[in-house]
Amino acid sequence: MDSSGPLDLRCGRCGATVDGTRHTRTGYVVGYYLLRTGRTEDASVRRRDDEAPITYRRVLEPVDVVSCPRCFDEPEVRRLWLGFGDQR
Numbered sequence: 781m782d783s784s785g786p787l788d789l790r791c792g793r794c795g796a797t798v799d800g801t802r803h804t805r806t807g808y809v810v811g812y813y814l815l816r817t818g819r820t821e822d823a824s825v826r827r828r829d830d831e832a833p834i835t836y837r838r839v840l841e842p843v844d845v846v847s848c849p850r851c852f853d854e855p856e857v858r859r860l861w862l863g864f865g866d867q868r
């Protein structure tokens with residue numbers, strides 16, 4: 781069997797082909813970072829007519845953003861990453 785696989789991930793910023801995480805004797809090398817993001821909107825549900833509606837953030841278009849380690853060090857990517865992880 782060909783083990784090279786159909787995996788063809790590219791960095792969403794610079795377009796470089798990225799490898800998966802490689803394990804070495806001393807640890808591992810992260811080949812790429814994956815950030816799940818997307819456009820969101822406020823949506824609300826009301827379970828019963830006499831209850832206040834619950835507002836939540838609905839993801840409209842989930843997008844997987846791949847970043848190579850070099851771009852991940854860029855401040856703009858770092859900000860996007862941290863901003864997304866900071867949602868409450």
Ligand SMILES: [Zn+2]
Binds near residue numbers: 792793795796849851
């Ligand atoms: Zn890149």
